Amino acid sequence: MRTTIKKLRGVFVIIFSFFLIISCEQEFTDLGSGVVSNNRFETNAELVDIVIENSPLSRIQSDNITRELGQYLLGIYNSADYEKLEASIVSQLQVNTLFQVVPDSVRTNPDVIVETTIDTVFIKLPYQVVVENNSGTLDVDLDSIIGDITKPFTLNVYETDTYFNRLNPQDPTKLNEFFSDFNYIKTGTELNAQQDFQFMPNKNDTIVVVKRRTSSGGLYQTDTVSYNIQGVNMVKVPTTIIPLDENKIKQLFLDKIGQSEFSSQDAFNDYFRGIILEATGNEGSLISFNFNNTSTAQQPSIDIFFTNTYLNASDLSPRDTIDRFYTMPLGGIRTNKFVMQDKTYPNNDEIKVQGTAGSEAKITLFDQTKLAELRGRDWLVNDAELTLYINQSADTTNVPFRLYLYKSDGDLTNPSFSQIEDSYTEASFGGIRGQLVRDENGNKEKYVFKLTDYVSELIHGDSNFNATLKLKTFNVTDAPVSEFDTIFNNYSWNPRAVTLFNHSANNGARKATFKISYSTKK
Structure with a gap:
């Protein structure tokens, strides 16, 4: 009896593996940051045009009633x-x-x-x-x-x-x-x-x-x-x-x-x-x-x-x-x-990000037309990377060591904020990143974000909700403490500020870029 059970169990594993292989050939979904490249798939990348705008703040919550600021x-x-x-x-x-x-x-x-x-x-x-x-x-x-x-x-x-x-x-x-x-x-x-x-x-x-x-x-x-x-x-x-x-x-x-x-x-x-x-x-x-x-x-x-x-x-x-x-x-x-001194920034292809109650940025990765187009493609998203370049001609004395992204539902009177998926699904690998990157001469050059899981879910998911992304100076209270910590609370006592280039073609090679790397079946 014991031998028969072992044989049946082995047959079951073989059958299950066979159906799993067939299933993978018929349909595939995101594999996180792993790149699929073999004789069944080919990899490629596409630069997607985005829109990034200034989003001035008038105030932020600054008490310690809900959460101790320190x-x-x-x-x-x-x-x-x-x-x-x-x-x-x-x-x-x-x-x-x-x-x-x-x-x-x-x-x-x-x-x-x-x-x-x-x-x-x-x-x-x-x-x-x-x-x-x-x-x-x-x-x-x-x-x-x-x-x-x-x-x-x-x-x-x-x-x-x-x-x-x-x-x-x-x-x-x-x-x-x-x-x-x-x-x-x-x-x-x-x-x-x-x-x-x-x-x-x-x-x-x-x-x-x-x-x-x-x-x-x-x-x-x-x-x-x-x-x-x-x-x-x-x-x-x-x-x-x-x-x-x-x-x-x-x-x-x-x-x-x-x-x-x-x-x-x-x-x-x-x-x-x-x-x-x-x-x-x-x-x-x-x-x-x-x-x-x-x-x-x-x-x-x-x-x-x-x-x-x-x-x-x-x-x-x-x-x-x-x-x-x-x-x-x-x-x-x-x-x-x-x-805060009231200040109107000129429309000069720049973005100002300043901590406390200064200014954030609003980022639109896809409009509904582009999102529908991407959903019609049979993509396996391997990587999604957002790069924002610093205008080194502006004051860079006290730029943030890190910037942060979060989601907003866009409600002007009572907005709801949430964490981007990668901030907790990829927490052990740095989350969404956003640290300051210097060039080979030590100059403060750019910030790079990883949004792979978020973009994959947006393309392959059932929801039609396309959130606006907000960019801010990183505060130690921003990052989620667990995978269940999906609500974002916007505190900021980090006063640092930076000037970034926006998406305009006038910025040349230093314009904001969004690159999606993907795999498709041959």
């Missing part, structure tokens, strides 16, 4: 070839509701009077850095900055009266959204100690000197504060310090700690709704700050250094001096506000 931009980027960008940060503050300015044991002691004095208070913004080991010496360079770091931009800090609700006020069953063009309500005057603080990155800003003083104004002690890189204790993190008005901060925060305003995080959010770090100007640099650092020392925050002077109630003579510290991380709901 990176937030602050500063100015101004290039004559692109829209000027003024990037500001708006954030709630996190509080320690158990903190006591004066311990209960001292506060309730009738023999002691406590006078609290702020020594210094500032916003701490640690830079992202690159650490290099040069012959045993650890060198630190600032990272994630574009623009002119030799010129400052103007920064002012405000309290906002805008309430940050995680739920949509019009429909509480949905999460709220804040977009990059949202206007936040300011309350009062600037919180920074010096109006129009001149912000200029400096990698040597690694220490803060805090002079501790008693309530009488006498110098008690001097502290040197620095922030070390996590895991590299010998290296100090360059950090921008924005001094705040000590009297305003004492009234807003220290005097309220222990009262109802600090009884819970929700109570505090209702009392103090957030701060605005507003950048303005026509020159300077644009900095990306990491708000997701696991090291407390490297998290953006408001840091308050203060001193409690204990006096004897009987004669007000000094009894003791205690130095204290309180920190309020910029946490909770955070957003970026982008002020």
Whole structure:
């Protein structure tokens, strides 16, 4: 019986293989990126005319309610070839509701009077850095900055009266959204100690000197504060310090700690709704700050250094001096506000792609006539490659290291976005690619995309939906995390920009090209 089963199984395999071969001769479909070339098939390639147009943006979603962004931009980027960008940060503050300015044991002691004095208070913004080991010496360079770091931009800090609700006020069953063009309500005057603080990155800003003083104004002690890189204790993190008005901060925060305003995080959010770090100007640099650092020392925050002077109630003579510290991380709901300079680009056979709320491009691979024509051909798509060339005469100082493509249904009022198939079906082979390619001289030359599975499905599939492709500056949140992650959410804190040639024949050999390689039966 056992021998008979084995023989029958062998016969079945032979029969199945025979029908499989016949089936492959009668009909074939896409084999991914594999090229079919043998005595039954011949390979060829065709250049397909496409249309690529500018697609300016007015805004993007810039909050962390749906997805934690981590990176937030602050500063100015101004290039004559692109829209000027003024990037500001708006954030709630996190509080320690158990903190006591004066311990209960001292506060309730009738023999002691406590006078609290702020020594210094500032916003701490640690830079992202690159650490290099040069012959045993650890060198630190600032990272994630574009623009002119030799010129400052103007920064002012405000309290906002805008309430940050995680739920949509019009429909509480949905999460709220804040977009990059949202206007936040300011309350009062600037919180920074010096109006129009001149912000200029400096990698040597690694220490803060805090002079501790008693309530009488006498110098008690001097502290040197620095922030070390996590895991590299010998290296100090360059950090921008924005001094705040000590009297305003004492009234807003220290005097309220222990009262109802600090009884819970929700109570505090209702009392103090957030701060605005507003950048303005026509020159300077644009900095990306990491708000997701696991090291407390490297998290953006408001840091308050203060001193409690204990006096004897009987004669007000000094009894003791205690130095204290309180920190309020910029946490909770955070957003970026982008002020983009309105700019109309001339119709000169160029495409502008600029991150944040700048500009994307709209690409039409096939019109319906061309698609119907391709569907009438018996093609096995082996490869589909889109190449976009950089105009090297434009500003290429801060071009993106990668561009990205996604699908749009074209709805102008409520568009739906999705991932291109290759981004997840070919993820282990680089997805749709789109990385910057340099020429043999090191010049920034082009971007190349692979769209094989998408084009094959479009030609051989049953759907008549021919999506518009959108081209954008790549953001780390763009790529799908799995094959089921097919919805595309358009976030962008990558401010880089590039000028590309479009499809016009006027661009000669550097016009945008779309090449389909295919196989057909002989």
